[in-house]
């Protein structure tokens with residue numbers, strides 16, 4: 188693994204120093220552009236109240252697409268992607284400075300763990316032993332607890348061309364979860380405008396895990412308006428109904444004939460305010476859609492914003508995708524570019540396991556034992572049309 192990485196680094200070095208010969212002129216030209224643009228830069232992103240300095244890393248590909256990430260929460264702070272005229276604009280919500288992320292962020296751009304989404308009453312049992320987690324959301328456990336992976340410092344290193352490797356050692360019983368957990372997340376920005384994220388973890392004691400990425404997308408660019416005109420396809424026949432505290436009932440429900448049917452591209456706003464018990468419980472879409480082929484890479488979602496022409500396709504090895512349409516944004520946050528994030532100004536497409544899996548024996552397992560390697564991959568691909 189490490190040897191392969193070194194070979195990749197040496198090869199990247201050779202390309203940059205011009206030693207790798209290419210035949211096609213076209214390729215030569217694009218590489219020339221790559222020489223001047225592809226790079227990872229670093230700058231300070233401020234200091235936490237405890238006095239720890241936060242660094243922002245920016246990856247830029249040869250088309251000018253760029254991704255900025257900080258070592259606090261592994262947060263994606265900026266993602267500049269072209270519209271159909273080639274204008275680069277930011278398609279993720281977030282804050283201008285660190286203080287917003289530290290004070291009270293609804294998980295903007297963060298790595299979420301150990302468990303993405305909710306666990307009923309913050310309790311689960313493993314091998315006959317009951318564990319209690321923080322009840323930080325209506326008496327339920329949400330997104331890893333009070334100090335989840337969104338609020339910890341990640342060690343960040345460059346891991347080859349336009350790739351960052353983030354690692355974190357989560358201690359046994361941190362936030363109530365058993366086992367010392369070694370976590371690695373890589374963010375890779377390719378020259379064909381993909382953000383490839385891979386998640387790996389190992390434990391020394393049986394535990395549970397469900398990692399995800401919590402970027403809020405708004406493809407209008409710099410969040411010009413809400414996301415209700417975004418057209419969404421979810422490649423899924425079933426979703427996971429929830430109770431009024433957003434815990435799965437245990438049933439998997441056919442989407443046919445309901446506002447949850449996104450098998451053909453539909454504007455998010457078209458049905459979000461329909462009278463429907465599930466939409467009522469979520470205050471809109473805040474549900475998990477079940478994907479086919481649980482472990483292999485598959486197309487999970489397509490999103491399109493007609494004015495900018497920007498499109499986003501999501502592929503994942505995960506068995507489900509949580510689509511949350513920013514129902515809890517209420518105008519109380521002013522984000523980047525001085526934009527007030529009003530109701531439904533961003534949407535999340537979180538690839539993951541079903542919520543509350545540790546308490547639902549018919550859901551795919553989220554247990555991880557010593558000797559096993561947790562490994563999942565998600566690709567966000569950006570394009571225009």
Ligand code: BGC
Pocket residue numbers: 293294304433473474509511515535537
């Ligand atoms: C959840 C929402 C929650 C939001 C937090 C989403 O992943 O599904 O219920 O409010 O995260 O910002």
